Amino acid sequence: MEKIIYLECIIATAIRYWLFESDHNVILANRIEVSTPLNSWKRVLEGVVLYNEGTNPYVGDMFHETPLILWFFTWIIEHFSIKFINLLFIICDIITSFVLHQTAEMYLQQLFQQQEKDKITYAEDVDEALLKKDDVSLAPLYVLSAYLFNPYCILNCIGKTTTVLSNLFLSLFFYTMLKGYHFCTCNILVLSTMQSFYPVILIVPLCLYSYRLTGKQSIMRAILPVVYFLSSLCIAFYMSYIITADWSFVNATFNFILNVPDLKPNIGLFWYFFTEMFEHFRPLFLCSFQINATVLYLTPLSIRLRNEPVLLAMTLTALTAIFKSYPSIGDVGFYIALLPMWKHLFQFMQQGFIVTCFFIGCSMFAPTVWHLWIYSGSANANFYFGVTLAFATTQIFLVTDLLFAYVKREFMLKHGISKSIEGKDVKLVLD
Template sequence: MAIRYWPMAGAAVGFRLVLVLFGGDLHLASRPEVSTPLTSLRRLAEGYWLKQASVSPYSGSMYHGSPLLLSVLGPLTSSRPDGHHAHIYCSLIFVAVDFLAAMLIRATGHELEMARNRSLKSLDLTKAVKDTVNVSAGDVASLIYLWNPWAIVTCVGSCTSPIENLMVVIMIYGSCSRLAPLAAFGYVMATHLSLYPAILIVPVILLLGYGLDAPPPKVFVIKGSIARKSDVSDNDKTSRQRVVQQFSWKPVLHFIFWLFIWSCHVLLLSSVILKKVGGLHEMFEKTYGFILTVKDLSPNIGVLWYFFAEVFDFFRNFFLMVFNMNIIFMVLPLAIRLKHRPCFLAFVYTAIVAILKSYPSVSFFNHFV
């Protein structure tokens, strides 16, 4: 797999480039399965045009994304009136973003694989480690992401979903590597762009405090009781007892510190960008408020648009609360059950959010890698 990985990864990137350069007639940007009111590049171009005209980009009901994306991608969308060059330039950036996300997925898989081998050795399962198939889980996951048809569609479909996916991957990789500044940056940016990744604070804290996925503590307790009954030296018993990691607050406090720093940076940059064309209050109302209140009822692959198109206005606020709280109600029970598997817990949270979010798209299939 190590020999075949780079040719397959290069082929996936080349396939994206071919679709970007020669697939202009696919019209994926107009598909509701690919582009949503939050991720549409056409809406971003409209918001940038309003900003250039000294009007708030959140005027009307077109743009509901981050002001940071206006500064990064906005200039690329004004290359030609028909938007053809804008599609190419932005899609090339999305290709690079997808490749970077795949590399971080690969690195995260390697970290998890090493943690698994350490856990097996600590349980005296060295034979299981030796008999493990010589295939890297990180390489496989990375290639699945690169060749995932939904990831390819969102990459060339003129939407900003690849950037959101990258921020989630950065957060998970930083947490697995116990790089608090990187994990905090990914968390702040992912929450700023999409709001829903805010619930991932639970697996991030577990990863930073306990470390990577490991067998449940009761497995080590049972192993220790067996060791006490057998003729095992005191040194072996002590080494096995040390395997059960205690929660460490130091990396968590480091993460909270950098969370505050990055949040201040994002708010400061957003206020500077919107200084003469609105403010932070309008940004929160038109981004987070737009996500929570489900004001855009254009068809998508979710169920909320249809439900709120049919429900009476008298019950609308009640069902808005029910749908939004439905995600939060699952956080604590899953955290209690899967606290020894924080990476898998992050996957479950992301899958739930991808299914129950107010404006889903095919990009949520990327989270099932």
């Protein structure tokens, strides 16, 4: 198994390195599906140049990374060549995949152990719904492959977007949460929150996992991560203030994400809607869209998945990738790579073929329609928004299908798989 892991890492590294050495990296770095105002490498370079010249990079509408990222890349660009920086992005991607592999391994072992404890409460005819030992050993390898060879993740790396770092932070969040290193988890979550804001809602599954960790369910254990998180967040803000010597970065980062002033097209839903919006309706719908991207699903999902905080964290990560103001395919590729962790639910999913076809179709149509709109002039914004709307709908189908599969499996474990009403066999279907 280890040989397969190393072989996959070598092949994935070679693919990324070859693409970096080709001319495709320049093209990909400018694709709107890959780069956004928040993660663009070109904007990082401009921010570093302004910072080195003594100009505040947060004045204007060019740079939107955090001061911590600004300081990091300033040091990297000053001391290393472009080829090393390319290699750094590849290394971050490989580390992310390896961390996800270890995370999946730990999580599935915990699920299997919990299943063995709960078997006495299951119905008699549920063997085919149980988590198998093969799933425990193979699913982590599928997670590794799903990240290393996912076209979305590869394009994200070749485009040198800072989403590569975001994905690394999120993978470390899942890993340290499962390890029980909650102080470290909170620090990682702070870094991720400072960069893109939306991961702040992951504090809820962290608290739920902390509450259940030792078997001694305690409110204090659930509150402690919040204290760690807020303390670390205050320190991060103060460090950012020291780097820039003023608070203008808050307006250029958090305020930029929440108010969505840049309406350049992307794979999200904000840009088209607010381009067509009457200005006096903007505050109302801005609040509606941001609530939908953050807290709208948080309470009901947290209640329903209170015993599955890792699934809750993945679901929230997926929903923010769909509904956030400036999404990219790197965000989508990350949560798709996590799906094999719930391989035992795939047999209960009903939309797999449709979702796969729509993912392929949208991935092909998006650049085609963009070319027709921008370069050929034979299409318009409605065409491209139609593709992004279909892409978002596809992701919603995927997430809801997985959650329905989880509910169906829970029901079958408790009541059995074969059911009949008045002597007639019936099939459980969730609409």
